[in-house]
Amino acid sequence: xxxGELALAALAVPLAGVAFAAALHRNPDWREAATFATxxxxxxxxxxxxxAVLAGERPSVVLFEMLPGLPVxxxxxxxxxxxxxxxxxxxxxxxxxxxGYLRANGEGRQSRFFACFAGAIFAAVGIxxxxxxxxxxxxxxxxxxxxYPLVTHHGTDEARRAGRVYLGVLVGTSIVFLxxxxxATAALAGTLDFRPGGILGGRVDATAAGVLLALFMFGxxxxxxxxxxxxxxxxxxxxxxxxxxxxAVAVVKAGVFCVVxxxxxxxxxETLAALGGAAWLTAVAxxxxxxxxxxxxxxxxxxxxxxxxxxxxxxxxxMAASLLTPAAVMGAALHLVAHAFGKITLFFAAxxxxxxxxxxxxxxxxxxxxxxxxxxxxxxxxxxxxxxxPPLAGFVSKWYILTGAMGARDWLVVGTLAAxxxxxxxxxxxxxxxxxxxxxxxxxxxxxxxxAPMVVAQAVTAAACVALFLFPGLAIAxxxxxx
Amino acid sequence: xxxxxxxxxxxxxxxxAAPLIxxxxxxxxxxxxxxxxxxxxxxxxxxxxxxxxxxGTISYAIGSWPPPWGIEYRVDAANALVALLVxxxxxxxxxxxxxxxxxxxxxxxxxxxxxxxxxxxAGLLGMALTGDAFxxxxxxxxxxxxxxxxxxxxxHRRALLAAYQYxxxxxxxxxxxxxxVGLLYLATGTLNFADMAVRLADVRDARPLAAGLAFITxxxxxxxxxxxxxxxxxxxxxxAPSAVSAFVAATATKVSIYVLMRVYFSVFxxxxxxxxxxxxxxxxxxxxxxxxxxxxxAIVQPDLKRLLAFSSVGQVGYITLGISLxxxxxxxxxxxxxxxxxxxxxxxxxxxxxxALRLGGTGMDRVAGLxxxxxVTAFAFVVGGLSLIGVPGTxxxxxxxxxxxxxxxxxxxxxxxxxLLSSLLAVAYxxxxxxxxxxxxxxxGAPDRDEAPADMTGPxxxxxxAVVAAGLFASPVLEASTRAAAALMGFAR
Numbered sequence: 013x014x015x016g017e018l019a020l021a022a023l024a025v026p027l028a029g030v031a032f033a034a035a036l037h038r039n040p041d042w043r044e045a046a047t048f049a050t051x052x053x054x055x056x057x058x059x060x061x062x063x064a065v066l067a068g069e070r071p072s073v074v075l076f077e078m079l080p081g082l083p084v085x086x087x088x089x090x091x092x093x094x095x096x097x098x099x100x101x102x103x104x105x106x107x108x109x110x111x112g113y114l115r116a117n118g119e120g121r122q123s124r125f126f127a128c129f130a131g132a133i134f135a136a137v138g139i140x141x142x143x144x145x146x147x148x149x150x151x152x153x154x155x156x157x158x159x160y161p162l163v164t165h166h167g168t169d170e171a172r173r174a175g176r177v178y179l180g181v182l183v184g185t186s187i188v189f190l191x192x193x194x195x196a197t198a199a200l201a202g203t204l205d206f207r208p209g210g211i212l213g214g215r216v217d218a219t220a221a222g223v224l225l226a227l228f229m230f231g232x233x234x235x236x237x238x239x240x241x242x243x244x245x246x247x248x249x250x251x252x253x254x255x256x257x258x259x260a261v262a263v264v265k266a267g268v269f270c271v272v273x274x275x276x277x278x279x280x281x282e283t284l285a286a287l288g289g290a291a292w293l294t295a296v297a298x299x300x301x302x303x304x305x306x307x308x309x310x311x312x313x314x315x316x317x318x319x320x321x322x323x324x325x326x327x328x329x330x331m332a333a334s335l336l337t338p339a340a341v342m343g344a345a346l347h348l349v350a351h352a353f354g355k356i357t358l359f360f361a362a363x364x365x366x367x368x369x370x371x372x373x374x375x376x377x378x379x380x381x382x383x384x385x386x387x388x389x390x391x392x393x394x395x396x397x398x399x400x401x402p403p404l405a406g407f408v409s410k411w412y413i414l415t416g417a418m419g420a421r422d423w424l425v426v427g428t429l430a431a432x433x434x435x436x437x438x439x440x441x442x443x444x445x446x447x448x449x450x451x452x453x454x455x456x457x458x459x460x461x462x463x464a465p466m467v468v469a470q471a472v473t474a475a476a477c478v479a480l481f482l483f484p485g486l487a488i489a490x491x492x493x494x495x
Numbered sequence: 496x497x498x499x500x501x502x503x504x505x506x507x508x509x510x511x512a513a514p515l516i517x518x519x520x521x522x523x524x525x526x527x528x529x530x531x532x533x534x535x536x537x538x539x540x541x542x543x544x545x546x547x548x549x550x551g552t553i554s555y556a557i558g559s560w561p562p563p564w565g566i567e568y569r570v571d572a573a574n575a576l577v578a579l580l581v582x583x584x585x586x587x588x589x590x591x592x593x594x595x596x597x598x599x600x601x602x603x604x605x606x607x608x609x610x611x612x613x614x615x616x617a618g619l620l621g622m623a624l625t626g627d628a629f630x631x632x633x634x635x636x637x638x639x640x641x642x643x644x645x646x647x648x649x650x651h652r653r654a655l656l657a658a659y660q661y662x663x664x665x666x667x668x669x670x671x672x673x674x675x676v677g678l679l680y681l682a683t684g685t686l687n688f689a690d691m692a693v694r695l696a697d698v699r700d701a702r703p704l705a706a707g708l709a710f711i712t713x714x715x716x717x718x719x720x721x722x723x724x725x726x727x728x729x730x731x732x733x734x735a736p737s738a739v740s741a742f743v744a745a746t747a748t749k750v751s752i753y754v755l756m757r758v759y760f761s762v763f764x765x766x767x768x769x770x771x772x773x774x775x776x777x778x779x780x781x782x783x784x785x786x787x788x789x790x791x792x793a794i795v796q797p798d799l800k801r802l803l804a805f806s807s808v809g810q811v812g813y814i815t816l817g818i819s820l821x822x823x824x825x826x827x828x829x830x831x832x833x834x835x836x837x838x839x840x841x842x843x844x845x846x847x848x849x850x851a852l853r854l855g856g857t858g859m860d861r862v863a864g865l866x867x868x869x870x871v872t873a874f875a876f877v878v879g880g881l882s883l884i885g886v887p888g889t890x891x892x893x894x895x896x897x898x899x900x901x902x903x904x905x906x907x908x909x910x911x912x913x914x915l916l917s918s919l920l921a922v923a924y925x926x927x928x929x930x931x932x933x934x935x936x937x938x939x940g941a942p943d944r945d946e947a948p949a950d951m952t953g954p955x956x957x958x959x960x961a962v963v964a965a966g967l968f969a970s971p972v973l974e975a976s977t978r979a980a981a982a983l984m985g986f987a988r
Contacts, residue, residue, distance in 0.1 A: 079896060080970045080977075150887040157886070164934070172934050176926070183922055187885070188915050195899050195911075 015064045015071020019086045019141050022057040022096065025050050026103075026137060029130030037123040044111050047126050051104040054133070058093070058100045065093045066489060072143055082204055084150065087143030089206070090490040091276070091345055095269045096140035098352045099262050103133050105469045109360055110253040112465030116367045119251060124161060129257070131158035136262040139269065145194050145204035145278065148270060152190075152234070155266055156182045162254045163247045170249055177246035182233045185240050190231025193224055197278060200224075206273065210280020221279065221287040228274045229293055234267025235330055236323045238300040245319040252363030255315060260355035264322055265348055268329035272344050276494060281336040290334040297331035298428040300324070305435035312373045314362045317439060318355070321398065324432065325351045331425060332413045338495035340416025345491035346484070347409035350397065353476045354406055357394035360470035361387045364462035374443055379452030381444075384461050388447040390470040395440035397477045400433055405480035408488075498542070502555040502568040502624055505539045505578060506634070508532055510617035516610040522602065525609030529589045532613060536582035536620060544575035548978060554626070562626070563687035569626030573830065573979035577623045577753045580834055584745040584841050585616050591954040592738035595848050599650050599736045608648060612742070614641035619750045628676045628686045631754065635672065635718070638750075639665045642743055646735040657730035664717055664727040671714030678707035679762075692762045704763075705772060711758055712774070719751035721815055722785030725808040729796075732804035737848025740800060744807055745841030749833045752814055759818065760826060760983040769821030778819035783913045785812030790920035794927060799857035800847050802924055803840065806883055809921070810836045813914065817898050820905050823980050828897035830976035835882070835890035838961050843879040845955035846872050849947035862928070864937030869946050873932045875959040880925030882962045885918050890962045893969030897976070 013021065029050035036043035064071055065088055072087035088096075110129070114122050135158055138151030156179065164175035198204050200220070201211040216224065233240045247259050275281065275290075284290060301324050308320035328351070332344035364387040365371050369380060381388040397404035410429065417425035461467060480487065497504070512532045516525040547553055547570050555568040570578075589612070596608050618638025625631050643665065647658035680686055682703050683694040698704060713724070720728040728748075732740050759768045769775040786809050793805035814836070817829030847857050849872050854861040865873040882889035895914065902910040946952055965972055 076968060077970050078967060079893065080973055084967075146887075153887050157881070161933075167934055172930055179922070179926065183884075184919055187918050187922075188912075191895075192899060192903075192911055192915060195896060196903055199900060199903050 015061060015069060015088065016073030016086070018057055018061050019071055019088050020073050020075075022054060022061070022100075023086065023134065023137050023141065025054045025057060026130045026134035030127045030134065033123055033126035033130055040122065043123060043126060044107070047107050047130065048104070050130065051100070051107050051133075054137070055100045055104055058096045061088055061093060062097075062486075064088075065090055068493070074143075078146060078150070082144070082146045082198065084147045085143035086141040086147070087206065088141050089277075090493040091269065091272060092140040092142070094345060094349055094487065094490050095265060096137055098265065098349055099133060099136045099140065102257055102261050102352065102356055102473070105472050106253055106257040106356070108465045109256065109363070109469035112463040112469070113251065113253050113363055113367055116463050116466075117251075119165070121165065125165060125251070128158050128161045129254075132162070132258055132262055134158075136266055139266045142206075144206060145197060148273070149186075149190065149194050152266065152270065153183075153186060155234075155263060156186070159254075159258055159263060162258065163250045165251055165254065166249070174246040174249040178243045181240055181243035185231050185233035188231070189227045193227035193231055196224060196227075206277035208277065208280075210276075210278055210283045212279055213283040216287070218288045221284065225279065225284070225290060225293065228278075229271065229296075229330070232267050232270045232274070234263055235271045236264060236267060236300075236326050237296060237330060238303060238323075241300065241304065241323045244323055245316055248315040248319050252315070252359060252366060255318075256356050256359035256363065259319070260322060260359050261352045264326055265352055268326050268344070268348055271330050272333045272341070272348070275333045275336070276341060281341060281495075285336045289336060293334040294331055294422065294425060297327040297334060298424060301327035301331060301428055301432050302435070305432055305439065309435060309439045312375055314365070314372060314374055314377075314443075315359075317374065318358055318362060321358075321436070321439065322355055325355065325398065328413065328432075331428070332416060335416050335420050335422060335425065337416045337420050339412055339419055341495050342488070342491040343409055343412030343414075343416050345494055346412055346487055349487050350405035350409040350477075350480060353473055353480060354394045354397035354404070357390050357470055357473040357477065358398070360466065360473060361391035361394065364466050364470065367466065368462040369459050374446070377443060377446050378450040379447070381447035383459060386467045386471060387462055388444070390474040391447070392444045393474040393477055395444055398440055399436045403478060403481045405477045405484075408481055408484050412491075500555070501539050501543055502553055502570045503557060505536050505543065505582070506617050506621040506624060508535055508539075509613040509620065513610045513613040513617065516606055516613065520606050522605030522609070525606040526589070526593050529592075529609045529612055533582060533585040533589045533616070536616065537579070537586045540575060540579040540582045540620075543570050544572070544579050544975075546570075547572050547575045547982075548975075552982070563685050563690035566630050567626040567687055567689070568624050569689060570624055571982035572975065573756070573982045574623045574753060576830070576834065576975055576979050577750060578620050580837050581616065581619045581623065581746045581750065584742060584837065585612075587841065587954045587958050588738050588742045588845070591741070591845055591848070591951050594948055594951055595738045595852060596736060598852055600648050604648065608645070608736070611641045611645050614638075615645060615742070619746055622750050623753060626688050628679070628688060628691065632669065632673050632676065635669055638747065639669060639718075642747060645739045645743070646731050648736050648739070649734040650736070651734060653730070654734035657727075657734040661727040661731045664724075668714045668717030668724075671710045671717070673714075675707040675710030675714060678703050678710065682707070688757065688762050692764070695763065695767070701771070704767070708758075708763060708768065708772065708774070712755070715751050715755045715758070719748045719755065719815075720808050720811055722781050722789060722808060722812060725785070725789065728808055729801050729804040732807065732844075733798060733800040737844065737851050741841050741844035741848060744803070744844050745837045748807070748811055749837050752811070752818075752829070752833055756818060756826065756829070756983055765821050765984065775819045775821045778815055779910065782812040782816035782819055783910075783917075785809055786816070786913060786917035787920065790917055790924065793924040794920065797859055799850070799859065799862055799928065800844070802927070803843055803847060806921070806924060807840055809917070810840070810883065813894070813898060816910060816914065817901060820901055820907065820910070822901060822905050823977075823984055824897070824901035824904055826983060827973070827977040827980035828894060828901045830979045831897050831973050832894035834972050834976065835894045835965055838958055838965060839879055839882040839890055842955060842958035842962055843876060843883075845951070845958060846876045846879065849951050849955055852947050852951065853945055859927070859931055861938070863931050863935035864941065865932035867937050868941050868944060870944070871946055871956070872952065875956055876932070877925070877929060878959055879962060880928060882966065884921040884925055888963065888966045890965035890969070890972075892966050893973060896969075897973055
């Protein structure tokens with residue numbers, strides 16, 4: 013198969029997964045086997061695209077013309093490949109986790125769950141491989157809609173309210189800010205294709221570029237830039253596998269992926285720098301980063317703390333991209349990968365704690381490390397990666413972001429990074445400390461370790477955090493190709 | 496031989512079919528006749544559109560009396576497109592109507608339903624295709640009178656009130672139109688649109704023309720439910736039989752909008768309407784008011800069909816907003832939304848009719864838990880709702896894209912902002928249905944799974960599929976609309 017056909021197949025496979033999950037409604041074992049098969053198939057297809065992308069090719073395919081002169085098209089470039097690789101590899105792992113979680117917790121509507129899950133991956137792959145802004149926007153909206161049933165999975169009043177916030181913020185920002193930005197780009201540039209160096213060079217003045225950038229950045233609500241971050245903690249009402257794969261990886265990474273993509277391929281870092289840069293964006297991201305960390309510090313609910321940690325970590329990517337220097341953009345791309353593996357590990361652990369011990373609050377976790385050593389061990393690895401300590405993935409990306417910030421002599425960013433490292437430590441380490449070093453005074457015990465598929469899943473992602481530190485070559489090579 | 500009479504045959508065939516159905520006095524024969532007629536008019540409209548696209552304007556002189564003395568039928572890329580929309584919707588609605596009408600209209604009156612539907616179809620097609628201002632008035636009355644009776648066939652007594660209300664306001668509208676035409680006739684001495692367009696340029700005294708334009712705007716504004724002249728519409732759509740709601744909502748206001756376009760862009764011309772008079776500003780303000788006020792009103796309606804009706808008033812606002820830009824891209828966007836909103840609203844009303852059949856009504860309490868009892872219908876309704884919002888991949892997105900592009904191109908950023916902000920109100924009213932259907936329990940005693948029969952869900956789903964197809968492959972409609980706008984603006988030349 014040619015590269016373009018591979019990309020098309022990668023888009024079709026999760027769509028087939030939707031059909032399988034719906035068709036095998038009455039046979040859970042086969043349904044889950046089919047989900048595994050599609051997830052594995054997708055990962056294989058994405059991996060087989062790697063040599064071409066690394067060799068500098070840009071496999072592309074035009075599907076059909078949606079609007080006059082504006083087709084739906086796929087084009088695989090390094091950043092998109094990285095995002096697709098992260099999403100597809102973690103889909104395999106989280107399928108195992110989901111099976112364990114849904115069965116252990118006796119969740120209803122499992123077929124709808126797996127169908128929408130595959131649908132979300134379909135949309136994520138579409139975003140990753142989008143060849144132009146219109147295609148990106150199409151799949152961006154699909155991703156919002158297909159994850160809505162997952163967020164409101166439990167069907168309770170609380171879920172319904174959370175669904176309103178989720179949809180209101182994501183659809184609202186995308187229609188009111190992102191869509192006019194896309195249409196204005198089409199009008200100004202005459203094309204919506206992603207091109208190295210951007211498409212707006214020489215076609216906008218500084219004011220227009222500033223307005224357009226603001227529309228894009230606040231329009232991409234999935235990147236959770238304050239004040240449009242509320243949907244992310246609201247979405248925590250969903251079952252934990254959803255929070256793990258979608259709200260730590262696919263959906264939020266789609267957000268920051270779009271941010272980087274717009275800055276690199278629509279504006280072009282050099283064009284944007286020449287037009288006065290994005291200093292306000294750096295400031296907003298820095299504020300989001302610190303403010304979200306402060307909220308996380310005070311959150312007792314574990315998933316809420318993780319959610320605000322995600323808001324803060326997403327701001328790392330936006331902030332790094334807004335620096336517009338090669339090293340910082342590399343750091344942004346690497347952080348997209350590193351945070352995905354770290355945060356999914358943390359969410360997996362949170363779900364395991366809920367499943368095995370029925371605990372949701374940080375204050376209930378005293379001494380749980382003894383009952384659930386694997387889970388809390390994985391949690392510790394994820395937490396340390398978030399803080400950015402070696403030998404873990406978070407260190408690599410933070411290194412590049414810091415290098416970029418110092419290169420740009422942006423001491424605000426350097427200071428923010430230092431402060432946030434301390435804040436990260438302040439809200440993650442107490443959890444690890446409680447779990448392993450504080451005796452369980454409340455009594456009643458914590459039961460036992462989570463079901464095997466869940467333990468395996470979190471062990472794999474924790475190991476991946478280490479592996480990304482030891483063998484960062486592929487990710488660095490791809491990130492470098494971006495600049 | 497027959498082909499050259501197509502422009503007039505499109506309107507004459509349903510006009511002749513109506514009395515034949517009355518003579519036959521059979522509901523079944525009426526249905527078969529209506530089906531054949533709808534298929535025939537669809538085929539003829541498609542042929543006309545292809546011909547007009549390929550070789551430009553087609554002029555047909557009735558009785559071989561040459562225009563401007565005789566009545567001229569003048570088909571171009573604009574009105575052929577409207578005729579195709581009207582006939583195609585009829586072709587979808589008639590198969591659906593068989594069971595829906597059996598359930599909602601008394602057995603002895605069913606043949607009258609089909610006869611009236613044919614009259615209404617003839618009226619709308621005649622309005623679209625005629626090139627004569629007074630002939631248009633005649634067809635306007637044919638379509639209006641038949642619509643009043645069709646609405647009165649609704650199963651509740653409220654339908655009579657709704658029909659009466661529409662009768663009073665609709666007649667006022669038609670009267671205003673004819674007064675406006677009278678003023679233009681006094682000034683130009685002709686009723687032929689093309690001739691009028693030429694002669695208007697030589698008229699010295701502009702005041703009667705402005706008065707004529709104002710009368711026509713108000714009169715047609717009533718018929719197309721231009722805010723705040725929309726009072727008749729919610730009751731009429733909500734109380735009419737389901738098949739009538741679908742047909743009228745998808746076509747009647749759309750043909751009136753086309754008439755307004757024809758008068759503005761072809762007869763008077765852009766300069767006279769938008770430069771010499773403040774029409775654009777007035778229309779823009781009313782449109783934006785419709786987009787916000789009517790959409791907000793839709794959110795709180797206790798009944799699904801009323802919700803859709805208020806949504807229609809808001810969506811008409813997008814169309815008139817496109818017209819108010821007074822530019823070719825704006826007009827093309829308006830025309831695209833005429834088509835896209837027509838099929839969207841048609842699909843939604845057909846689905847609402849399927850719900851009415853099974854649930855006995857479309858009150859919000861009745862559709863609770865619909866996802867359990869009628870999952871396919873509920874999902875299709877959500878898809879149609881997404882098109883009202885303008886989500887990419889649906890028809891509504893394509894026209895919204897065109898409209899926002901046109902506003903940006905005209906430098907009217909506030910209009911682009913208003914279009915997008917008001918979409919959020921559509922999110923609210925569509926999600927009211929979603930939460931009702933997916934989060935609430937079905938009423939006690941509701942059957943486990945009970946979709947409407949295939950002859951109703953089939954047409955409804957076909958039109959829903961067309962909504963998605965028109966969204967993914969939007970170029971044909973947008974390009975046809977661009978050609979239509981060019982034809983409307985280049986009329987006199």
